[in-house]
Amino acid sequence: MGRLAGTCGIQINVRRFTMVHHDLRSFLKVLEDEGQLVRIKEEVNPEPDIAAAGRAAANMKNGPAVYFEKVKSYKNPVVTNVHGSWANHALMMGMDKTASTKEQFHELNRRWDLYPVEPKVLSRAEAKCKENEITENINLFDILSLYRINDQDGGCFLSKASIITGDPEYPDDFDKINVGTYRVQVKDKDRVGIQALAFHDIAVQLEKAEAEGKGLPICITLGNDPLTTFMASTPIAYNQSEYKFVGALNNGVPAEIVKSDLYEHLYVPAHCEVVLEGEIISRRRTVEGPFGEFPGSYSGCRLQCEIQIKKVTHRTNPIFENLYLGIPWTEIDFLMALNTSVPQYKMLKEAMPEVQAVNAMYTHGIGTIVSTRCRYGGYAKGVAFRLLSTPHGMPYTKVVIIVDEFVDPFNLEQVMWAITTRVKPSKDVVVIPNCPGMPLDPSSNPAGMHDKLIIDATTPVSPEPNPREIQLLTPPVGHEKWEELIRSLMK
């Protein structure tokens, strides 16, 4: 606890703690203690209750996680909306639940630089995910309380799995292990489909295996500690390790992992609820989908990969953690918000130190707002070009808004102020046709191609003329102190 003495003699308490969550269960306890988890004790139907509650919790400001103790005729509990609010997101980081989005952005950005933090490899006996094992007659329905999420989905989907694969060409290179999140459709009691889009790391690894006529070993993990799930949804370089980032984001406390049972080169989070070990079947594609996707609409059916599950390990009474996704914002948006923004910020900042912050939270960065100081006339357009040529920006980013350094890109009222007072469309709005686009964006046609839109909402700087130069209103002296005082009086 720190104390900040105000000049008027009032002491203001600054609560600061870093709590590390090594598994989902300890995080759920923290959420419950902080009033951010509700428990449903009555029996619910798998459809439509679990998804309906997920939608409802996402509609609420600071919506809680929803824990279902009993799902009709299933054995095990379900939890949804675990990451689905800024309060829960702050608690994931071990911050106060009232921390603002911008505060969380800067804290995440600071911890990012602690990379790499070597994970701790536990013995099999120490890993809670190995409490139980199933090697034959695998039936996913016995272990997981599976349900359909959106009514036109092609079946029961896993929407929050952290999926581990390795590079067949470099099986001993730990950093090339990929931990990613991909949708998984349950097709049989021990066989599932997976969507591995060509530009994702898992597809790079799969291509190498399939070119040799081999399958790709895979571990599907469910019910992870919240930062592992967060990192699985984070775009990082191919040679970077998600596990080493988990340690960084835990403020230097190493992630705890354990070797998979079937595959020497693969490591799974040591205390997750369920591990499904198996193999992507080589050179096989079957009908998969539809599935309600993050842009708020169904993707159609495609011919996608299948996985044969060969072994399951799990904690006793495993909790099935799954997320609802619908028209934004729902839980999935929180898993693509600051972890898309911080890597983009770092990339821009390398060449352009004037960049202050990046808000790439809208539909996985398809809409992005960047705050920057403009060093010379036209600088904002340069920042936009740089953003649109980053590895993530190229396929995803479509609408780019650049604002001045004193505008908070996470404060949409300020952003709208900038657009309404600092944009002369004839010079500040540019459309660039025939660029890469995101196929899941329904306005991309043909799918994968798009136009880019740049809105320069910055104040003109020399040598651009500024014939209507104005004097901005500055906040009165002492306003930060007053904000802290008023907040503390409202508690």
Add this chain to the structure above:
Amino acid sequence: MTCPRCNHDDIKTIAKSPEGDAWEMYACQKCWYSWRSTETPQILDKFMLDDAKIAAMQIIPPVPPLKK
């Protein structure tokens, strides 16, 4: 029983409710649509499937040529 999505007649019961006799889970062995016995699938026209549609589907990711 036929598939509510593609009309195929090879349907497998892939699971029964772990507790009690509350439901069964069915899966079409052609288009892999699955549904619970307690559901009444109402599949939109645009998502209905037939052989022509399946044959025209995009393959994701592409299957690479086999190395010699």
